[in-house]
Amino acid sequence: MILEKIHSPADVKALSREETERLCVELRRFLVDQVSKTGGHLASNLGAVELTVALHRVFDTASDRLVFDVGHQCYVHKALTGRQELFSTLRTFGGLSGFPKPYESGHDAFIAGHASNSVSVALGMARARTLLKENYTVIALIGDGALTGGLAYEGLNNAGESGEPLIVILNDNGMSINPNVGAMSNHLSRLRTRPGYYHFKKWYRNALGNSEFGMKVYRFNHRIKTAVKKTLWPGSTLFEDMGFTYLGPVDGHNLDRLCHVLQWAKELNRPVVVHVNTIKGKGYPFAEQDPGKFHGIAPFDPETGLVKKKEINSFSHVFGNALTEYAQRDGRVCAITAAMEDGTGLHHFAKTLPERFFDVGIAEGHAVSMAAGMAKQGLIPVFAVYSSFLQRSYDMLIHDVALSNLHVVLAVDRAGLVGADGETHHGSLDALFLPEIPNMTVLCPSNYAELRKMLEQALFEIEGPVAVRYPRGGEGAYRDDSGSAPIVCLRPGTDITLVSYGTLINNVLEAAEELERQGISAQVLKLNCIAPMEKGCLMRSVRATRRLLVVEDSFGAGCVGQRIAAMMAEEGWAPEKLILKNLGKTIAPQGTVAELQRSYGLDARGIVESVLEECR
Structure with missing residues (x-):
């Protein structure tokens, strides 16, 4: 077993090409075996095996800074940085976290759990490196799903303009949790049609870069090429227009090619985007066929892919069914989600009333502002969102909803303690900040019957903004309907x-x-x-x-x-x-x-x- 001999990234660098290929096979087997026992994020990690191994072949995460976006794809990284033996405690009380945590290891550069911030954080680290005259590489690893969040573009815009040496790796698997939506997903799909481009680009640059005359020719041709590309293919140079050198797309399961391109990106010493195509769930047929199910999954039988614990009813499920029922009664009711259709229980609504279901991607602030516009024009928008994700919408709740006293309904899922996802996912703040927002009503059901009644009140009886907050999972022993008294x-x-x-x-x-x-x-x-x-x-x-x-x-x-x-x-x-x-x-x-x-x-x-x- 190669994996048993890996205790640090230095051991990964010492492997032969053949041993590295075997390591990837063993890592996938290891992931399926471990996550099947504890539950966790499987499909995203299976898709990032070769990419993570390549990162540890090219960089030294003890000094180089690898910033994960969201961080749910960090399991392979943890296994290669001395934490294999802790996987039996994954996501348990006092055990190994399912997300990057600097207190666990110096190889974890920054805490992660929410999307779209990696480029901004990485740029901050790069600026610190330059000002302090230190020498290390900074890498941001971001998924295409996270590119639906506006913060990602704020970071990209500033990072490209900065000129700071920085590598942004775009892990493009066409998924966040649900299939990605929007123009950026379509743009990345078009970029996939250019395999082999980066090979010629590197050869061309190296061939002309050995002399002053050659560099003049290179710069002249580059200006012509850019002008032609913008004319014939508008939008194709998004990252380059921001100031990045674009490398890709690269087969994210070809180790040799990944190592080659990452090394080149490191040598360029400027802002670089490396576009990597991966398959979510790669190597485990059940996860490849249903990556959404295996994105975050409870303990399961690895032979059949079936979850061991039978799914029980939940607040999310009851909410989704009730909202569908009320929406069928009133054509003004619409549902909004931020890339969490299944997690928030809206799958049935999306199938039943697709014309009134809106998935905006990982863009909670946009969701609230869009809901405000819908409410202003006479609709009853319901934004179903996890409590910890709602935090990103605070300004919009005040400025776009509360100031105009608009009837926007927030279905605040995962309120309170949520369990195994830990610090970044507990809904411990909404009960503090929502009541302080002007005109806001906050309802707190204790069971399914109360959830149905309070949602109905929020939709049809209460004016202004309303939040209905409920926990992850199921109801307890208290099943009475306590009525509408506060x-x-x-x-x-x-x-x-x-x-x-x-x-x-x-x-x-x-x-x-x-x-x-x-x-x-x-x-x-x-x-x-x-x-x-x-x-x-x-x-x-x-x-x-x-x-x-x-x-x-x-x-x-x-x-x-x-x-x-x-x-x-x-x-x-x-x-x-x-x-x-x-x-x-x-x-x-x-x-x-x-x-x-x-x-x-x-x-x-x-x-x-x-x-x-x-x-x-």
Whole structure:
């Protein structure tokens, strides 16, 4: 086994050509075997095997800076940089992360988890290198899906103009998670029709670059070629017009060619785009046939490709079916996604009402602004988006939606702790920033029945911008429909008031039962709406019990608990005991939701312990 002998990139560089080819075969077998046990991002990593090996043959990531975009394609990189033995802990609590993390290894240049920022980050590193007079190469590895995000073009525009030596590798597999959409995807498809171009280009440059006269001829011919190309093929020189030397397209599964082109890109010592064509899921038939399914997959049987754990119903699935039903009732209702059709449960909507389904690519800011335009002209747009991805739309929510009080509905999926994807994907901020946006209503269903009802209210009853936030996965034991009241008392009590929202109410109810067994009477209030906040019920309850505990899986600063305390202070009153249980100032790591809740004391046991400490 070649892979067992690889402990660092130096071992990769020492391999013969034949051994390197065998290494790629073994890496694919290793990926399928490991991810089938833990779950994770498979198809994207299978497609990047040769490219990653080539990167480690040409560069030294201990000093050279390799910046991943999104980072879900970093598994091979981790396996080649001394972390093979940790793959059994992939995406588990305290284990190996599924994304680049500098705290894991010096070979991970920058934390990643969201799309389109790699070129900007890499340019910052290149500028630092130049100003500090240091010597290393900076590489940004970005997928074609990430090129649907506007930040990628801000970075490309500035990087090309800068003249800074920088290599941008465009890993073009025609997919992000769902098939890519838009003009850029079509543009890259046209570029694929030029195989072999870079071979001649390198020979031509080398042939004329050995003399001053030759370089004059080269520059003169280059100007003529560029003018002709712009005339006959408008748009074909996008990267070159930005200031990059364009190399490609290159077969992303041909190691020799990849190493050759990457070495050339390094020698050019200027901004370069290397366009690499890869096949998502390469080498594993099930992943090649269905790369979307194997993009991020639960543990599965490698022999059959079937997921071991049967899929259960989820908030995302219920949302998608309910929205389709409501849209069939009212022709104004439209659905928007940012390259997350399946993840947000909109697959059924897209099939049923394709003319009212809009996938804008990885462009959350654009999605919100487009939704604002749709709402202004009389439609009811629903933007289904993961909580952590919605963060990129903050300015648009304020400027384009809130200032005009437009009726845009946000279906905020993956709110709260999400689990194995870790720091970059937890929805720990939306409960803080959404309530502070003018005119925003924020609804928090605790189960499927409430999700359906609150979505209907958001669409047809509430004016202005509305967010319906719900967690990843399924509902808990609490299945009652608490109605449309902003605050509902689920359990009477006299000693302390326990407050929460969303599915965390399950932990609170369980804690209240245990407290009763220990002689403490806890009243339980469930917040159906966290903005605007209804204070009457809260004030009456806390005045009666004199103690308040608020449980939420968000950061502490600006949390709902603090807003409740501030509201009471404005009324000139404060509880005798105030306990805020949340994530504090820390960013939650990866792990199952149950593990993370337990570690932060947000489970029933942690709630009980906090109450006993204050009430005895």
